[in-house]
Amino acid sequence: MNALIPRPPMEIAPGAVHVPGWLSLDQQRELVVACREWATGPVPIRYTRLPRGGVMSVRTVCVGWHWQPYRYSRTADDVNGRRVAAFPGWLAGLGRRALVEAYGDPAACDGYAPDTALINFYDGESRMGMHQDKDERSGAPVVSLTIGDSCLFRFGNTETRAKPYTDVELASGDLFVFGGPSRFAYHGVPKVYPGTGDPATGLASGRLNITMRVTGLPSEGPPGEG
Template sequence: MPLPGFGGPEPVRSRPAPGAVHVPGWLSLERQRKLVAACRDWARGPVPLRHTRLPRGGVMSVQTVCLGWHWQPYTYRRTADDVNGARVAAFPDWLVELGQAALADAYEDTAAGVGYTPDTALINFYDGRATMGMHQDKDERSGDPVVSLSIGDTCVFRFGNTESRGRPYTDVELASGDLFVFGGPSRFAYHGVTKVRPGTGDPATGLASGRLNITLRVTGLE
C-alpha cells in the first residue's frame, strides 16, 4: 500500500538490476514542494550551492550542496575546505525518516528501513544542459543502499553494472516525484545522467525549471 503523504495510487515498480528499484511518483506534490523549499534554504549556506571542482581542474556541470558531511572529491569532511571552510548544515532527523520510508516502500518490506540511518545527502541541481558522467558511489565506508529522489524536469538516468562504465546498462526516465534505490549487489553499480528534458517538470513543485536530485547515503564515518 502507498504510504500516507507520499504518492497516490500504488506505483508500478521496475527493477533494472538486482537490488535496484524504481518507484515512479513516490513523492506527493506537497512533499515535493516541502523538499524544494528545504533545498533552497540549504543552498544559501552555511556552505552554498556551487559547481564542484575536480582534482584535475575540471568543473562539474551540476551544482551541489551537502548535508551532514561535505563531499569533496573524493572524500567526506565535516567542513567545506574547498569552498569556504564552513561546517556543513546538519542532517535533519526528518530526512532520516524519509530514507527509512523510501527503503521500506521500494523493497516492499517494512524491515528494510529499520536501522537505516543516512548521515549525508548530496543535493544536485541540474539545469537543462547539465549531465553526470558514469561513476560509482564508493567514497562511503558503508554498503548501505543509496536513496535517490527526483524533483523537477525528467532526466535520462543510466544505470549500469559494477565492473565498468560500459554495457550492460539500462536507461531509466526519472520524473518528478520518482524514487530510485540501489543496494545489495547493485550498490556499487556505475550510473549517471545522460540528459535532462527541459520543460517537463511541474512548476507547482516550486521549481520553475531544472531538476533537483537528493541522494541519501550512509558514510560509515564516525
C-alpha cells in the same frame, strides 16, 4: 510532471528499484523549500572542481557531511571552511520509508541511518558521467529522489562504465533505490529534458536530485576527518 496513468515499481537490477511518483506534490514542495535554504549556506551551493581541473556541470550542496572528490569532511575546506548544515531527522525518516516502499519489506529500514545527502541541481545542459558512489565506508543503500524536470538515468553494472546498462526515465516525484548487489553499480545522467517539470513543485525549471547515503564515518570527530 507525473504521469496520469500510474507507473508500477520496477526492479532494474538486483537491489535497484525504481518507484515512480512516490513523492506527493506537497512533499516535493517541502523538499524544494528545504533545498533552497540549504543552497544559501552555511556552505552555499557551488560547482564542484575535479582534481584534474575540470568542473562538474551540476551544482551541489551537501548536508550532514561535505563531499568533495573523493572524500567526506565535516567542513567545506574547498569552499569556505565552514561546517555544513546538519542532516535533519525528518530526512532520515523519509529515507527509511523509501527503503520500505522500494523493497516491500517493513524490515528493510532496520538499522538504516543516513547521515549525509548530496543535493545536485541540473539545468537543461547539465550532465553526470558514469560513476560509482564509493567514497562511503558503508554498503547501505543509496536513496535518490527526483524533483522537477525529467531525466534519462543510466544504471549500469559494478565492473565497468560501459554496457550492459539500463536507461530509465526519472520524473518528478520518482524514487530510485540501489543497494545490495547493485550498491556500487556505475550510473549517470546523460540527458535532462527541460520543461518537463511541474512548476507546482515550486521549481520553475531544472532538476533537483537528492541522494541520501550512509557514510560509515564517526558521528563526531576532528574537523576535516573523513
